[in-house]
Every structure is written in C-alpha cells, then in structure tokens.
Amino acid sequence: MTVKTVVFHALETGPALTVLGAVHGNERCGPEAIRRLIGDVEDGTVALSRGSLQLMPVVNPKAYAQNVRFVERNLNRQLYPKDEKVHYEDHLDPIVCDLLDRTDVLLDLHSFASPGGPFIFLSGKNPDELAYAKSLGVSDFVYGWAEAYGGGGSKESQGTTEYARTRGALAVTLECGQHLNTDAADVGYRAILMALSHLGMLDASCPAASGLGQSAAAADLRCVRMKSVFYRDEGASFCKPWRHFDAVAKGETIASYANGEKLVAPEDGFIVLPKEAAATGGEWFYFGTATAYPE
Template identity: 35%
Template structure:
C-alpha cells in the first residue's frame, strides 16, 4: 500500500527575492495589483533581466519583486479578478475569492519588508504622481512616524506631484456607507500597519508608452536611494506639489453626471458646480482646490471623484533614514 502524496497548495503570487551581503533596507515592489495596469509588470521584468545577467547586483538589504500580483485579473486584462484587491487588503482567515488568497500571501511578504513601492496607472489621461500616507505633523489626525521617509523616497521617483490624506478620506466614506473599516485599506496602508512605509506610484495612463519607462527608472532610483545597489542616487526633485485629499464622493446612479468634462487636477473654486445628481441636485465644490480621479464611467456605489486642496505649507526636504 503506497502512501498518499502530499497535495501542494496553490501559490497565487510569484515573488523573486534577492539578498545582499550587507545589512540594509528590505524593499518590495509590486506590479499589476490591478490586472489592466501593465507598466509595473513591464518595468519589473526588465529589472529581473538585469539581475539575471549581472548588470544589476544587490549589495545590501533585500529586494523582492512581484511582477504580477493579481494573475487572474492580469490574464483577463481587467482591473479585478473577483473584487478590488487594493480596497480591502488584509489577511483573511477564511479566504473565499481570488483576491482573498492573494492578500494572504502578499500580507506575509509585506511583513518581511520595510519599504513598499506599489506601481499603478490610470484608465484616463493624467500626469504621473505618487500617493503618500498620513502626514507627520500634528495637523494630521493620525500622524505617521515614517512620513519623512516616504517623502524622501517620493522625491527620488521622478514625479513632481504627491497626494496624501487617502486613508482618512476613505475611512470617512466607509463610515458613511456603513462598510467595514477594512474596505478602504490598500497595500501601502497595510505596510504601514506592520511597521514599514510605502508609496503608490501612478505612472500615467494604462497604454502610455512612457509609463513603463517611468516605472523602471523609479525602481532604479529607489534602489540607489535606499543603497541596495552600488550606484549614486540621483538628486531628489526639489519642487514637488503636495495636495491633501479631503473628500470622496460616490456615484449613486447611472444618471448622475458631471457638470463638464473633468480631468484630474482641474482647478475648482468655492461654489463651482462639479456634478449633478439624478434628481437634479447640484454637487458644489466646498472649497478652492482641485478635482482628482474623476471617473465618468464609475459604477453606482463606487468612487466617482475626489477633492483635494493644495498644501499651503512649504515642505523642505528633510534628511531621513534609508529604511530600517
């Protein structure tokens, strides 16, 4: 009588790990958390090729590359497999859908690292940007100890615009909807919760041929900035526009419509008509600022657009540690 063979558990995430001989930061880079956003995957595959041929060498710390975080969505060419992985990202004790299983594996991976770069793109035309966590000042209701490190990393990624305030804004949305508070949390929020820090890099429109190059250069710059490779880090960008996201509105009906065709970062003034609800109610801008991520194809019950204000403070580049 032969013994039963052990049944291998399915692995949902393909991760490539590289360790240097010296201590240092532990960086993880994710591509295709949303399956129709290929720029991160293309850039990461390019980095993998350079590591394989010896053109690139990790001399300190650890680098983990995940070219395709959401394989099912990637193969379909869709944003999600069964649901949005980046809106309810946390360990699931009883996983039931594609994204549950992925989250369980990615959460273990993230907990092994100190720094995360999650690479994304837009379905609409927009300039590249980096999304940060809470501010480090007492002005923020949930100050973040590594905000300085995030800002320093962001300054080396090659973009000139940074947005923060996402978690607090989406938590307010979840509370209004009576949703689980976990629903608003994504990969970078989880990274901060387990003691590290992370940024979301938005590289432009999905099909923009420049997006993969921006993602690639950002990874190379981050490796140099964190001293994982023996390459001089580029000078940080001195002029970065900081915007604080303070509100998100859902689309309630397919008959809800915008007052005009909006693009991200179009200017708004107090009292401007932003949109009209299906019953004719006008949605007015509550303050001077900009509109962010307007989505005219949003499904009812999902995010329609965000509102942000320009940070009135002058942010000086601060000297930060390079990881933990």
C-alpha cells in the same frame, strides 16, 4: 496556478525592498517595469550594493490573465490571511502578507482609469516614509485620501501599504498614470531605481546609476489635500474632459446638471481622479486644495 517572486541579494546586508505589480490585474505598467528591472539586474545594468530586492511582478495572476481589476475580491482591500478562504483572492493573501512580513520598504505600482499623469498617495506623518515618497521622481501627491475615504485603519480598507505599515515597513503606492499611458512603465521603472538609490542599495558604479535623474525639486512638488467627493447626478456632465490634477479657480464651472444648473469650484483647487462615465450615484470626482508637502 503559481505566483512568482524574484529575489536578488547583495552580499552586504541591508534593507529589504519589495516591489509589487498587478495587485490589480488590469494595471499593466507594474509587471512591465519589474520585468525590465529583472532583466537589467541579470545583465549587470543594475547592481545592488547592499540589502535584498524582492520583486513580485504579478501579484494577482488570474486577474492579470483576464485583464480585470480582480476576479472575486479586490485584493487591495481586506488584505490579511484568513482562516476560511471563500474567494479566489483569499488564497493570495498569505503569500503577499508573508512577503510583506519580511519587508522593510514597499513600493506598490498601480495605474488608474482617469486621464492624467503619475502621483503618490501620502498617508500619515512618518518622516522617513514622507522622505522616501519624495525621492521617487514623482512630483504630484494626494494627501489625506485614506483618512477621508479609506476608512482610516479598519481591516476593511487594509491594502498592501496599510498591511505593510502594521508590520513596521515604510510603504508607498505609486499610481504611474492612466492605464494606457505610454510612459507608465517608465515611471514605475525609474521609481524602483530611485527607491534603491534613496535606500543606499544601488551600486553607484553600475550603468543605471549614472543615468539616474534627480528627485523632483521642492519647488515643483504639487501636493493636494482631499476636501470632498462629488457623486454623479442623473444627466449631469462635465463641462470639459477633465484630467486628473487639472487646476480650477474658485467659481469656475466644473459641470452642469440636467436642469441646467452649474456646479462650480467651491474654492481654488484641483480636480482629482475624474470619472466622466461614472454611473448615476457613483463617485464622479474628488476635489482638493493645494497644501505644502507634509513634514
């Protein structure tokens, strides 16, 4: 088994942008977006003016072949080279980390199970990273998830973005929408072009540059700060099929318990990543409130 990395170098020096797909093997939009981009660079639709573009379309090839999230270990946790390799994914760590060691900016393309559209996880307060995240053509952001639920800085919760930041890179995870959204790969593809443009790496005279849209307008940005996580009780059910980022008003019924009691929104806010079919005791949905885009 091999892992493929494709690198395009412009003749002018500049930043190294790395784009990853299928860190989770069942998230198919990243590989599709990256392969489309490779074809477009090769036929001249996309041209680089400076820097290098490092593309790893399928980071976890065995999980991708099996269409599963991972085979033996979630590659996006505990990501660091290990002296003793126990799981299959442990053999991928040094390959990914070596690439991230040579990266100035990371774009990691994912998708998710809940119904809903694209969003970006924001973490920390690095102004360069916040400006980069805002440039990718996506208008929805979840802030403070890693701090609240990701363990905040431990190696246990270290995935691609966390590892890349320890190496000084700007890093963003883009969730391109639900796994099967027909536009998920388009969202990822456009984000790669927007990243190249933001970094001054896209040749303004190439065909792709002329068709590139604008970043989301400030007024259209929706940023939700994570407040709480809800676990599913035995027999509890949503009162309607919630989608990620559905707005709820204070007191609005979200779900009902087996005994007939209602679960209502504690304040005006948003449903984040609802999992209708969560197992009893499992993470059911998150609740967050609107916040300004962090500066």
